[in-house]
Amino acid sequence: MRHLHTDLEQVLVSQEAIQGRVSELALQISSDYQEAERLLVIGVLKGAFIFAADLTRQLSIPHVVDFMALTSYGRSTSSGEVRIVMDLREPIENEHVLLVEDIVDSGQTMRYLDRLLKDRNPASVRTCVMVKKHGDRLKLPIDYVGFDIADVWVVGYGLDYADRHRTLPYIAELKPEVYRKLV
Numbered sequence: 001m002r003h004l005h006t007d008l009e010q011v012l013v014s015q016e017a018i019q020g021r022v023s024e025l026a027l028q029i030s031s032d033y034q035e036a037e038r039l040l041v042i043g044v045l046k047g048a049f050i051f052a053a054d055l056t057r058q059l060s061i062p063h064v065v066d067f068m069a070l071t072s073y074g075r076s077t078s079s080g081e082v083r084i085v086m087d088l089r090e091p092i093e094n095e096h097v098l099l100v101e102d103i104v105d106s107g108q109t110m111r112y113l114d115r116l117l118k119d120r121n122p123a124s125v126r127t128c129v130m131v132k133k134h135g136d137r138l139k140l141p142i143d144y145v146g147f148d149i150a151d152v153w154v155v156g157y158g159l160d161y162a163d164r165h166r167t168l169p170y171i172a173e174l175k176p177e178v179y180r181k182l183v
């Protein structure tokens with residue numbers, strides 16, 4: 001294994017595994033939306049920007065991309081609060097929407113966004129996340145999941161800790177002592 005940053009416990013998902021899985025998801029999504037006129041992919045900032053970029057560049061169906069930004073959680077754990085800081089630029093009425101998120105922890109953020117978007121009368125809404133934690137309390141049905149992981153704090157591939165480690169090419173577990181220090 002390469003030399004790891006001292007904040008990191010271990011690599012959970014390698015760069016190669018991520019790339020392979022993103023290709024599989026893009027293939028599946030392209031096949032599922034074969035009949036749709038176009039797909040509107042909505043990435044949730046900041047965390048999903050890398051995943052959304054990699055995924056959409058492998059879609060073989062007509063698609064457009066937009067982003068929403070939500071308030072951050074604070075440094076690490078869930079505050080339970082979700083608030084939009086940047087909304088979509090266009091209405092989504094009659095669009096087929098694919099909501100792309102970095103991670104589902106409790107499921108609260110995804111449930112909030114799913115409801116919010118459905119209220120705007122799109123043709124359909126499906127959800128896609130790179131990683132889902134085993135402890136997702138709300139047990140939301142997610143349409144496309146990259147990887148199921150343990151309930152640890154992860155960084156990399158868009159995911160941060162206090163805005164650090166976001167651009168690592170792999171997904172790694174943060175050392176619990178780093179995490180605890182700042183909670």
Ligand code: 5GP
Nearest residue numbers: 078104105106107108109152153154159160
């Ligand atoms: P939920 O609403 O599902 O509890 O939490 C979802 C949000 O919490 C994610 O969009 C992400 O911003 C943040 N989050 C939850 N777990 C992690 C994690 O392990 N690492 C990082 N970087 N963010 C996380």
Ligand code: MG
Nearest residue numbers: 044047102103
């Ligand atoms: Mg997020």
